[in-house]
Amino acid sequence: xxxxxxxxxxxxxxxxxxxxxxxxxxxxxxxxxxxxxxxxxxxxxxxxxxxxxxxxxxxxxxxxxxxxxxxxxxxxxxxxxxxxxxxxxxxxxxxxxxxxxxxxxxxxxxxxxxxxxxxxxxxxxxxxxxxxxxxxxxxxxxxxxxxxxxxxxxxxxxxxxxxxxxxxxxxxxxxxxxxxxxxxxxxxxxxxxxxxxxxxxxxxxxxxxxxxxxxxxxxxxxxxxxxxxxxxxxxxxxxxxxxxxxxxxxxxxxxxxxxxx
Amino acid sequence: xxxxxxxxxxxxxxxxxxxxxxxxxxxxxxxxxxxxxxxxxxxxxxxxxxxxxxxxxxxxxxxxxxxxxxxxxxxxxxxxxxxxxxxxxxxxxxxxxxxxxxxxxxxxxxxxxxxxxxxxxxxxxxxxxxxxxxxxxxxxxxxxxxxxxxxxxxxxxxxxxxxxxxxxxxxxxxxxxxxxxxxxxxxxxxxxxxxx
Numbered sequence: 001x002x003x004x005x006x007x008x009x010x011x012x013x014x015x016x017x018x019x020x021x022x023x024x025x026x027x028x029x030x031x032x033x034x035x036x037x038x039x040x041x042x043x044x045x046x047x048x049x050x051x052x053x054x055x056x057x058x059x060x061x062x063x064x065x066x067x068x069x070x071x072x073x074x075x076x077x078x079x080x081x082x083x084x085x086x087x088x089x090x091x092x093x094x095x096x097x098x099x100x101x102x103x104x105x106x107x108x109x110x111x112x113x114x115x116x117x118x119x120x121x122x123x124x125x126x127x128x129x130x131x132x133x134x135x136x137x138x139x140x141x142x143x144x145x146x147x148x149x150x151x152x153x154x155x156x157x158x159x160x161x162x163x164x165x166x167x168x169x170x171x172x173x174x175x176x177x178x179x180x181x182x183x184x185x186x187x188x189x190x191x192x193x194x195x196x197x198x199x200x201x202x203x204x205x206x207x208x209x210x211x212x213x214x215x216x217x218x219x220x221x222x223x224x225x226x227x228x229x230x231x232x233x234x235x236x237x238x239x240x241x242x243x244x245x246x247x248x249x250x251x252x253x254x255x256x257x258x259x260x261x
Numbered sequence: 262x263x264x265x266x267x268x269x270x271x272x273x274x275x276x277x278x279x280x281x282x283x284x285x286x287x288x289x290x291x292x293x294x295x296x297x298x299x300x301x302x303x304x305x306x307x308x309x310x311x312x313x314x315x316x317x318x319x320x321x322x323x324x325x326x327x328x329x330x331x332x333x334x335x336x337x338x339x340x341x342x343x344x345x346x347x348x349x350x351x352x353x354x355x356x357x358x359x360x361x362x363x364x365x366x367x368x369x370x371x372x373x374x375x376x377x378x379x380x381x382x383x384x385x386x387x388x389x390x391x392x393x394x395x396x397x398x399x400x401x402x403x404x405x406x407x408x409x410x411x412x413x414x415x416x417x418x419x420x421x422x423x424x425x426x427x428x429x430x431x432x433x434x435x436x437x438x439x440x441x442x443x444x445x446x447x448x449x450x451x452x453x454x455x456x457x
Contacts, residue, residue: 037373042278043277043278071443074443074445074446075443075445077405077406077445078406079406080445100443100444100445102444102445102448106449107406108409108413109413110413112406112409112410112413113372113410115406116372116373116406116410117372119373120372120373123373250372250373250374250375251372251373253375253377254370254372254375254376254377254378255372257377257378257379258370258377258378258414261378261383261384261414261418
């Protein structure tokens, strides 16, 4: 393995001594899933980060996928459902077949960038080999909505919230932290990533305060003003950053650079 | 292993697809069986690194300020074709149907790999397309999601500056029999169908 490959493995989170694998050795056939990202691996192969409905995130080697005329070329595209077959039980499984299923409109323009963002969130926040069927369905619904020209911010907030819930950080948007006191639309709050919302005293002015209305609207997913939509975005960013633990999101950075052009 | 040999092995490993074993084999081969070749390689590398740089107009590799293609008087200066790599440019040349000029990005936007607008010379492209002679920019980036994202942003940037932009068509390949075309391509061909 050369340096570039080692870097790719590291980028894929597969560096270091192989962990004792929990995955069974048997073959898996025709599993519905998506390509999240691919990395070059040797002159002719790819490492494919897949996200499947029944097995969660599964990394695979697609041998010969970079050869001219490889049947895998058209199939290993992001944002299109694919039927994956693979074998092996190591950290890196062997892709044996990938079939294009289709049926989704495909992403274009800004929606395409939103798709890259969703993929990066899944790559950075979801553990390997853990099935998250509900999140998978949510991902698929998000792609469908983005491809159909759905309102992007709303789709992203809904997915971010579901992702946090799946990794064990469900948001409490209707009640104050550790209490049964309901959030009121007119109230001012501060949101602690692990505990939840706390109502602010009149004299308190933290760096990032959030209105009760925003919390309630984030809960329903329907935003009445651009201000609440923006606050919801900033709150989700704060919570995701907390989970990312200092790791930056490349898609967010590049999207900002593109907006400046 | 001697210091120089180690240094050479390390240097060879910087080539794509070359691991420690291959690098060692190459180093031994050059020193043992082909010293003349080693000397040639060293001189060629040195010369290329000092002489080759990006063309001021199209961004491809050249030894002059402006490359031969950009200097060619026969070419149509109203057309500018944007490609990802010099290899892509070569393919378009081989079609013998395009007589305009080029801009080579030397990459594509790839958000998950952290490759952004600064890495693909978008500002240079905008300046190039706004020379007053170009009337149409043809986007010939790849039909991958990354290539599409690249095409989308270039198109937005150029259209905002009043420059006409077109994108390569896609669909069933020449001589393609529908029975054997992959369904993804066929789906795109249906979506992008046109009046006859």
